[in-house]
Amino acid sequence: MNDSRASAAANFGYTVHENASLLDRTTFRVPARAATLIDVHEFDAVPRLLEQAGAQNREVLVLGGGSNVLFTRDWPGIVLALRTRGLDIVEQHVPGAPGDAAIVRAAAGETWDDFVHWTLAHGLRGLENLALIPGSVGAAPIQNIGAYGVEVGEFVHAVQAFDRTTNSIVRLDRAACAFAYRDSLFKREAGRYLIAAVDFLLPRERALRLDYDGVREELAAMGATDPDARAVAHAISRVRTRKLPDPVTTGNAGSFFKNPIVAAGVADALRHENAKMPVWPVNDGHAKLSAAWLIEACGLKGFRDGNAGVSSQHALVLINHGNASGAQIWALARHVMDAVQARFGVRLEAEPLIV
Ligand SMILES: Cc1cc2nc3c(=O)[nH]c(=O)nc-3n(C[C@H](O)[C@H](O)[C@H](O)COP(=O)(O)OP(=O)(O)OC[C@H]3O[C@@H](n4cnc5c(N)ncnc54)[C@H](O)[C@@H]3O)c2cc1C
Structure with missing residues (x-):
């Protein structure tokens, strides 16, 4: 462990690490430190830990697997990592x-x-x-x-x-x-x-949902002619493994941007100008646009700025090519958001928590 101090309070259901590295705690694998990192093994410990944090006037951030968080700076308070099982x-x-x-x-x-x-x-x-x-x-x-x-x-x-x-x-x-x-x-x-x-x-019984792009094809490639739910999970895992960069080798948080939801009139106007733009109607006069399509249309798929980049596999995924900092990845994200806004008048929204 590269933490400067660690103390076990296993009997109380948690373990404390002072001045702890968060590099291996998020799938972006960017450098950041927490003043205090507490691994919580028993949820019963949480109320007391929060009470102590409150008494010390320290901010608390909850962390799970760190696959939807980008640290752009160190965390001066307490990170509670929930590791409870059951x-x-x-x-x-x-x-x-x-x-x-x-x-x-x-x-x-x-x-x-x-x-x-x-x-x-x-x-x-x-x-x-x-x-x-x-x-x-x-x-x-x-x-x-x-x-x-x-x-x-x-x-x-x-x-x-x-x-x-x-x-x-x-x-x-x-x-x-x-x-x-x-x-x-x-x-x-x-x-x-x-x-x-x-x-x-x-x-225990439910019709399988196989309509999404590529699922039936993958099942066919697997020779699953009468698939059950486990075969579907297996097929989807295979497609995901091919399509998305693996965070174990390339830091990322999956889709970095949400698909924007705009008024139906805005979507119609954009579609008029861009015949190939995918538009999915949603309820009450709104439509969802494809953030990946918008980014690709701006020529940013595969774009790289130092060690921060847009994946060449999937335009929605921002990746850490090596030693990018969280601030560099966030700067790249804003560059993408600005480019999409300038071209289409639509502001993309980040999906992960940006710290
Ligand atoms: C390769 C890749 C592919 C992905 N694909 C998808 C996908 O297909 N669909 C999708 O929806 N997401 C996807 N994601 C995003 C991510 O996997 C999900 O958002 C996931 O639920 C995050 O879980 P986590 O435990 O890592 O949360 P973290 O990243 O640790 O935390 C995410 C947020 O939840 C809060 N949080 C975590 N645990 C708790 C808790 N117990 N109580 C209160 N707050 C909590 C944190 O404070 C933070 O705000 C992908 C990510 C990666 C890296």
Whole structure:
């Protein structure tokens, strides 16, 4: 460990590292330090740790797998890294649920992809399209992770969280989580809730969603003529591995920009000027544009500024070619946002938390 001081408080459910490097704690792998980094193994320790932080007037940042965070500077306060474990089927057969369904509870610190495979191994469906998304279970509701035509919010039954405004554990059902595209109550009220565990309502029978680009083709290439949910997870993992840079070798946070949602009239005008621009209608007179298309149209796919670059595999992904700092990656992100705005009048929004 390259931390200057570390002290174990294992009996209290956490471990403290002073002046700790965060380089290996985020998938961008940029240099940054936390004045104090605390690995939390038991969620019961959280209220006391927050109380102490409050008494010392120190800011707290919660970290899961670090796959959606960009540190552009050191963190002068406390980073709480949630590493709590636990997977459980809390209700085998849920009365009233359509078909046969179970409720599964997963602790925040569980690895998302391992959890997906655990549910599939238990004969539960629904999360297969979300296989191989990096990060932890606790972060999944924050931006309502989504991929291949599915968003996690569809399957969240309830979230158990520590509410910092009332200093109590609360249970928020799906409606209260207010999920939207890459958004939720937790993102809108950033810092208020520390998610302890998530309950998922998962059916045992459910039609597979295979319509997203490339899924059927991959299943065919695998020779899966009558695929089950596990085959779908496997096919999607294969496609993702080919399409996205691997954070183990190339620092990145997946899609760096959200697909912009604009008024339908704006989308129509842009489409008029750019016949090939993809436009997806969404509800109440709005339309979603492809951020990747906009960036590529600006000639920025594969663009590089020193060690910070736009991936040549996928225009939405910003990458750390080597020793880029978080500030350099953020400067590149703003360059991309400015270029898209100048050409199309649309401001892109960053998806990761920028510290
Ligand atoms: C290669 C790659 C591909 C990706 N593909 C996708 C994709 O297809 N779809 C998608 O939606 N995302 C994708 N992502 C983004 C990322 O995987 C998700 O956002 C993931 O949910 C982040 O999990 P994490 O544990 O790493 O969160 P972190 O990056 O550690 O944290 C993200 C945010 O959540 C907060 N947070 C984390 N845990 C908790 C908690 N327990 N309680 C309260 N707040 C918390 C943090 O403070 C921060 O604001 C991708 C990332 C990479 C690197």
